[in-house]
Amino acid sequence: MTDSRETEARPAPTTDSSRGSPVPQSPGPGRQSGMLRSTAVFSAMTLVSRVAGYLRDWLQASMFGAGPAVSAFVVAYRIPNYLRRIFAEGSFSSAFVPVLSELKQKGDKEALQDFLDHVAGALLAVVVMISGLGMLLAPWIAKLFLAFASDEAGTVPLAAEMLRITFPYLVFISMTALAGAVLNTFKQFGLPALAPVLHNLMVIAAMLGLAGYLEVPEKALAWGVLAAGIAQLLVLWPAMGRLGLRPRFRLNFRHEGVRRVFKLMLPTIFSSSVAQVNLLVGTVFASLLVPAAQAWLYYSDRLTELPLGLFGVAIGTVILPQLSRHHADADTEGYSRSLDWGLRVVMLVGTPAALGLALLAEPLTASLFRYGEFTVEDTRMVGYALTAMSVGIPTFMLSKVLLPAFYARQDTRTPMRAAVITVVVNVVLTVALVTPLWAADVPYAHVGIAAATALAGVLNAALLWRYLRRQGLYVAGPGWGTWLLRIAVGLVVMAVAVLAVREWVGEWTRLAILWRWIWLLVAVGAGALAYGATLLAMGLRPRHLRH
Numbered sequence: 392m393t394d395s396r397e398t399e400a401r402p403a404p405t406t407d408s409s410r411g412s413p414v415p416q417s418p419g420p421g422r423q424s425g426m427l428r429s430t431a432v433f434s435a436m437t438l439v440s441r442v443a444g445y446l447r448d449w450l451q452a453s454m455f456g457a458g459p460a461v462s463a464f465v466v467a468y469r470i471p472n473y474l475r476r477i478f479a480e481g482s483f484s485s486a487f488v489p490v491l492s493e494l495k496q497k498g499d500k501e502a503l504q505d506f507l508d509h510v511a512g513a514l515l516a517v518v519v520m521i522s523g524l525g526m527l528l529a530p531w532i533a534k535l536f537l538a539f540a541s542d543e544a545g546t547v548p549l550a551a552e553m554l555r556i557t558f559p560y561l562v563f564i565s566m567t568a569l570a571g572a573v574l575n576t577f578k579q580f581g582l583p584a585l586a587p588v589l590h591n592l593m594v595i596a597a598m599l600g601l602a603g604y605l606e607v608p609e610k611a612l613a614w615g616v617l618a619a620g621i622a623q624l625l626v627l628w629p630a631m632g633r634l635g636l637r638p639r640f641r642l643n644f645r646h647e648g649v650r651r652v653f654k655l656m657l658p659t660i661f662s663s664s665v666a667q668v669n670l671l672v673g674t675v676f677a678s679l680l681v682p683a684a685q686a687w688l689y690y691s692d693r694l695t696e697l698p699l700g701l702f703g704v705a706i707g708t709v710i711l712p713q714l715s716r717h718h719a720d721a722d723t724e725g726y727s728r729s730l731d732w733g734l735r736v737v738m739l740v741g742t743p744a745a746l747g748l749a750l751l752a753e754p755l756t757a758s759l760f761r762y763g764e765f766t767v768e769d770t771r772m773v774g775y776a777l778t779a780m781s782v783g784i785p786t787f788m789l790s791k792v793l794l795p796a797f798y799a800r801q802d803t804r805t806p807m808r809a810a811v812i813t814v815v816v817n818v819v820l821t822v823a824l825v826t827p828l829w830a831a832d833v834p835y836a837h838v839g840i841a842a843a844t845a846l847a848g849v850l851n852a853a854l855l856w857r858y859l860r861r862q863g864l865y866v867a868g869p870g871w872g873t874w875l876l877r878i879a880v881g882l883v884v885m886a887v888a889v890l891a892v893r894e895w896v897g898e899w900t901r902l903a904i905l906w907r908w909i910w911l912l913v914a915v916g917a918g919a920l921a922y923g924a925t926l927l928a929m930g931l932r933p934r935h936l937r938h
Contacts, residue, residue: 440584441697443591448693449759450598451612456764460609462685463546466536467553467613469674469689471525471561477656478518478565484572485798486655490648491576504636506648511569511638513649518565525558537678546682549607556613563620570627573636582630589626590619655803672814673840676821679829684837687769690760691776691841698744699787726799731868733792738785738878743922745784746882750889751914752777754899758907767900772834776841783845786852793855796864805862809854817847873930881925888921889914 455461477483487510494503525532533550571583597615602608631637643649677684748755753774761770797806824839859865892914899907 440587440591443588443595444693444696445759447591447594447598448690449762450595452690452760452765452769453763454598454602455609455612456766457683457686457690457769458764459546459682460549460607461689462682463533463550464553464609464612465685465689466533466546466550466674467557468616470532470536470554471522471557471616474521474525474561475564475568478514478521478561478568482656483514483565483652484568485794486652486801486803487569487572488576489799489801490651490655491573495576500635507573507636508639508641509643509646509649510652511566512640512642513644513646513653514565514569515562515640516642518562522558522561525561526555529554529558536674538675546678549609553610553613556610557616560617560620563617563624567620567623567627569638570624570631573631573634574627577634579630579634583627586623586626589622590616593619593622655798655801657803672818672821673844676825676840677837679825680836681834683769683772684840687772687776687837688840690756690773691780694748694755694759694773694777695780695784695787698741698748698784699791726864727866728868730792730796730865734789735871735874737788737792738875741785741788742878742882743885743918745781746886747889747915747918748781748784749778750886750893750918751911752781754893754896754907754911754914757899757902758911761900761907762904770900772837775835775838779838779841780845782842783848786849789852790848790855793852793859796859797855800864805858806855809851809858812854813847813851816850817843820846877926877929877931880929881922884925885918885922889918892917 451461491503491506494506530548530551533547533554537547537550567586571586574583594612594615597611597618601611601614605611644653673688674685677688753771756773756777757770760773761767794806797803820843821840824843825836828836828839892910896902896910896914899910902910
């Protein structure tokens with residue numbers, strides 16, 4: 392099935408008179424502008440979701456703090472959430488979208504529908520089986536990821552109880568991701584990006600409506616996660632149907648399309664979810680530390696997800712169908728230019744985001760979470776972890792753009808090699824950084840886990856870049872030196888502005904709530920204004936983002 396809007400907008404191919412065949416066209420400014428608009432839409436919808444996510448985390452921190460029960464929920468949520476990265480928008484989408492895009496380009500609606508029917512049936516069967524096993528083996532899974540937790544805290548049995556509630560979430564969110572991938576392929580990015588708002592709203596509703604009736608109030612978080620998966624599916628599934636594509640669940644693992652997707656998926660299980668694997672490694676090591684360490688790392692991770700979701704995931708989601716289309720058309724120039732555009736935008740927005748989080752880690756944490764049960768010590772410890780984690784933000788975002796460059800060509804083995812190396816290095820770094828801090832009984836030993844995750848992210852992006860260049864898939868466009876110089880000078884001016892505000896304010900946790908927010912907005916605004924003004928003064932213009 393073809394998208395009529397896309398067909399109308401696509402220029403007629405020129406013809407090589409010597410061969411009489413169409414010649415692929417390189418993407419002009421209009422194509423790049425389209426990606427910019429799609430990224431802007433995705434980012435805007437994601438921003439709404441992140442605001443709702445902040446309200447969720449603020450309420451969670453205020454009601455429950457960072458105690459053992461919250462750490463139990465972190466484990467119970469993180470495990471099915473990691474599996475979501477495999478069977479939902481991570482590995483599955485990375486393998487599914489290129490094949491779906493190829494069938495869409497061919498215009499054979501019957502073949503596309505047959506492919507969708509069988510993939511939907513196979514995916515549903517797999518996630519139902521895994522969810523059932525997860526619920527059955529919940530006590531052993533909880534013990535595995537809380538291997539060093541003290542029995543006195545009761546974290547392990549509570550995590551097992553919550554796992555039985557959260558595991559079915561995998562089924563609903565995987566079907567939601569299938570619908571979202573189809574919508575993205577047909578250039579409908581808004582609703583899939585907005586759907587996670589429902590996740591946050593359902594968890595908020597569960598905390599407000601259920602917590603007071605449960606023996607362990609924190610269990611409301613787990614019930615909210617399950618409700619969130621159901622709500623998102625109810626929104627996206629009908630939207631997919633409006634495209635004229637209603638999957639009829641057909642189970643045949645030998646179907647050519649199913650075998651092709653699953654074959655592509657297997658190597659991406661590591662490569663598309665390196666950050667999540669590293670978080671799981673950190674979860675195990677965090678159980679060696681104080682019970683609150685899990686929660687401290689959770690809140691710092693939530694804050695780093697803001698720029699990743701707004702920009703990294705947005706650009707990666709938008710660019711994958713575009714790169715797949717260029718590959719299907721054998722348009723190597725367009726492929727390279729689209730990738731070059733994505734890398735430039737990531738550097739432009741990712742580096743100031745990382746610097747801002749590092750400079751404002753404690754003020755941000757104090758303003759967002761320092762309420763109710765969330766103590767001054769919790770604020771400081773989350774700030775330390777956030778500072779360490781922010782080092783890896785630009786490279787986390789780069790990986791979101793570099794991975795689609797391989798997946799669009801249906802090459803999943805190369806990223807897998809990078810992922811395996813990254814995870815091994817992450818384990819080594821975690822042991823090397825955390826062990827001496829733990830042995831010395833340092834209260835901020837969890838920072839070693841955050842630092843190891845960030846450094847592993849740097850390595851992963853570097854490896855992907857090296858493999859990409861080695862295969863000759865990307866040729867850097869002109870002007871990179873000037874582009875990076877502008878960014879570097881902008882970062883220096885931004886740092887001066889932010890540090891000046893911090894020095895003026897002093898200790899953030901001593902401020903009243905209203906003044907925390909006022910000064911935080913002043914600091915963020917000063918940094919953004921300084922960065923943007925410097926870029927403009929050095930000649931950067933909005934049109935440069937479209938070419």
